[in-house]
Amino acid sequence: MNIAAFPTKGERTRAHIVAAASGLFWRHSFHGVSVDLVAEAADVNKATVYRYFADKRDLALAVIRYNGEMTIAEVFEANFENLAEPQDCLAAIYRMVYGAHLGMQQDTGDLHGCPIVGLALELGQDMPEIREEAQRIFDQVEIYLSRIAAAAAARLNRDANAESQGRTLTQLLHGAFASARVASDPSRILDAGHASLELIGFPEKSILNKEQSGS
Amino acid sequence: MNIAAFPTKGERTRAHIVAAASGLFWRHSFHGVSVDLVAEAADVNKATVYRYFADKRDLALAVIRYNGEMTIAEVFEANFENLAEPQDCLAAIYRMVYGAHLGMQQDTGDLHGCPIVGLALELGQDMPEIREEAQRIFDQVEIYLSRIAAAAAARLNRDANAESQGRTLTQLLHGAFASARVASDPSRILDAGHASLELIGFPEKSILNKEQSGS
Amino acid sequence: MNIAAFPTKGERTRAHIVAAASGLFWRHSFHGVSVDLVAEAADVNKATVYRYFADKRDLALAVIRYNGEMTIAEVFEANFENLAEPQDCLAAIYRMVYGAHLGMQQDTGDLHGCPIVGLALELGQDMPEIREEAQRIFDQVEIYLSRIAAAAAARLNRDANAESQGRTLTQLLHGAFASARVASDPSRILDAGHASLELIGFPEKSILNKEQSGS
């Protein structure tokens, strides 16, 4: 999050609260985190939280939107420069997710799964907007992954149903997060990455196992 | 749940509470359901709940175990008679999951995802036992799915890494639940089913689309 | 309130809370009293208050009903034995109200007005049930006072509109409470009492100024 992108003080405070809440909800679930704790983590008074969000649910909505924007921008958009080599693009995405999981494990000793799905699972029934927002995000993810599948098929001169593959890739990504969290094992991310690469026709494990680059 | 399997009245009461809590936690999450509500749904006094469970966390543990046993017994064990035709076995599993989702949507207007992953995601950080129990369950699931993969490879005279495929099949199953819930669309289950069948070498969509059988 | 009239422990606790709340609302208004304070005054835990009342408004409703029953029973019903002498009956009512005001002033240094009108004025707009309950109570009061007016006319062989007089007597009673509170002067009660007696044809001040008889 580029803090400087928020011109007014209020906007910065708001963004600060969202970021703090995002981290907490991710780790401890929505209901597992009190507004008190969010305020403390954001280093603002509890009443300030309510200046920017109508209620805790409204905060959850802001958090899931924030998570969506971050994910799209930093995980997908950022790795789409080199779509000419779709396998590298997909590998870069998985490497980034893997790296994030390694960091998580070092920082907190645990893996927290996908923050978007986490909120959507917990609140989907009682807060339909949350589920709908998550759906919008994963629709975009599916589009990105379909484009990778299509590019891969083109590169290999293959005939493939890119849309269907995009969906499967998306579901594998969901599975990567879920199984990594349940097993508390980041290597599950790599497993799903390899399976994904194999699905689009690049079974060589070396693609994903390249050296990592930056944070 | 086979009520008759619990001989004493106490055991029946306990099982009744677990079943009620399981449904509520599934729909509204652990923290989203009060012990009051569980007691009311189970039609017992709140203090009775505490006669059978040390605290709410203990109840969560019983619920996840109950969900695990049910899943293994009714979804996997029950469909393993005809392993001779592994593709039919996998299709039967997915058809069952799909049917359950259709029922859910009719009953409550919404899909609730995998109850085991739901609890594990919500409580994994603050209740490691829950995560570990979930891991045990999905380890079993992975073994079942690996056996299907191995049988399929044998049937097709293929050389395949059944273990690795079992993991991918498990992750696809996670993805099926997650994306069905997020999209609120049961057909995502079928998508994952087809992808799974294709993965083990049976791309014909007709396998999964057969007529359904029984409840 | 006859505490022994409530058989179960719960009913006693409930009645205890209502009585405590009644006194506090009377003195400090509804919004001026916190549920915490009510609980403390009733010597029960706050959560116990919510076991018996859905919310604070529900408590207000119980309080106004309690006030109504008490008023009708102890101020009107109790003084209607000797309706044969309507002027004495009316005088007894006013003497009782006056005595209550004297006690109030000694106990708390202030007069609190009519507890029913107080709640109705404060909450009438936002809680119509409160206003309606108050209306029901004062409809009864008006009937009692009309009967006095009718009996007085009969006693004096006069022709009088007892209903219209009953309304005026009721309004004078309202005025007695209001002006006593605003002036912080119990003698306003006696002023209204004398005016009321004069209205029904008994202008002798001695009627109301008789010796008082116990609480």
Add this chain to the structure above:
Amino acid sequence: MNIAAFPTKGERTRAHIVAAASGLFWRHSFHGVSVDLVAEAADVNKATVYRYFADKRDLALAVIRYNGEMTIAEVFEANFENLAEPQDCLAAIYRMVYGAHLGMQQDTGDLHGCPIVGLALELGQDMPEIREEAQRIFDQVEIYLSRIAAAAAARLNRDANAESQGRTLTQLLHGAFASARVASDPSRILDAGHASLELIGFPEKSILNKEQSGS
């Protein structure tokens, strides 16, 4: 409120806030209205409210004074031109109060009682200044009504205790407001008006029922 009477901008802003607060306190009670709401209704920033009033209590004091001045000026002073016919004077006062209640009922669907008594009842115990201010106002009202009683006695060549009658007329006016609010019925105002006219020796109902004259 004659806005032009406030020369400086600050005085106008202050008067604007008082008027907004007066309306809100009248309808929803003092504790039932937040400073936020007052600021919003007055269309000024909350901090601006605190520029003109030390705290919320100070605002309540200003409101009750404002209500007192308005009442004395517009209800009593304005109707005292024709004291030569005291019965018409009293009738004009009641007609004005009645008209205000009709308007209230059309505008908000409810009657709010006397705003001065409302505040005094709610805050009398915890803000003695409020009660004292109300007392001062009603002392004036009593003087006005005593003068009417005296003039009426003179007109009818009667011997009457004007002071005592003034007090009763004041109490009847209190009763008019209270019973109109409790019954949510403006006609109670007219009832008290007729009773008041009868008290000063003018029982003909036609006096009050004359045609009304403008706002």
Add this chain to the structure above:
DNA sequence: AATGAATGAGGCTTCATTCAT
């Protein structure tokens, strides 16, 4: 085996108020 009653702690939200600009 089961329950009605009670509770301390904590949750969400709003209040009156102040500060810096």
Add this chain to the structure above:
DNA sequence: CATGAATGAAGCCTCATTCAT
């Protein structure tokens, strides 16, 4: 003169839990 931003305290309500019967 006015305001956007911030805050500590307090308000209403619910939670998980225990006790006495």
